[in-house]
Amino acid sequence: MNRLQSVLFTGLFAALAVALMSAGLSNALDCYVCSSSESYQDTSCVDNSGALKVLNCSKKYCVTVRKELRRNSSKVVSFSRGCEDVPEMLYGNIPDENFRTYYTSCQKDLCNGHNGRIKNSTSGTGAIHNAIVPGKNAGHIVLFWPYSLLLATLLPLFNK
Structure with missing residues (x-):
């Protein structure tokens, strides 16, 4: 040579x-991260994803979990955004006698910036798109x- x-x-x-x-x-996936409960006065976790911390996550999904009262759906009892390898549920909701819990997951940067009720925003901008992204x-x-x-x-x- x-x-x-x-x-x-x-x-x-x-x-x-x-x-x-x-x-x-x-x-690596950029996801919004926060948690909130009804006792918190700061509602930015639920209402203002642009003000939240962004985590460069090594997990597979950005997720949101929204728990609200069934009789008063505007009353959010708890809300969280984060990232997980195996979400509890990819997309859906589980009602019980008092609460309804919404689960969403997605695989695009900053796709968990929505209100927690809609199907996943796959654009990373917070816009609503009705799609679940199936793979990495x-x-x-x-x-x-x-x-x-x-x-x-x-x-x-x-x-x-």
Whole structure:
């Protein structure tokens, strides 16, 4: 292997390493995080997701759980936003005699910024979209393929 081939191989290896590390980082999910109960005077957890802390989460889903009174649905008893690997429920609600608890989960950055009753916002902007995103984004595969193409192009140089 001559010096030029050695330099090209080293550069290619470094680019491949950066691509693989970037792919690992791309799996992180930004989610709003907070919790609130009816005794809290600050209602920003329920009403103002833009004022909330954002967590770069290594889990698979952003989630919301909203518990409200059945007889007075405007009375939120508890509310939480966060991230989980396995949500208690992907989307739905569970009523009992006194309460109704809504569960939502999604897999886009900042998709849990809604009021907790709607289906998931998949745009990351808080806009309403009626969709449940079924799986994790395969962005790491997309990041990797250009480097595979580069490797396939340069490989014949090393076989001379």
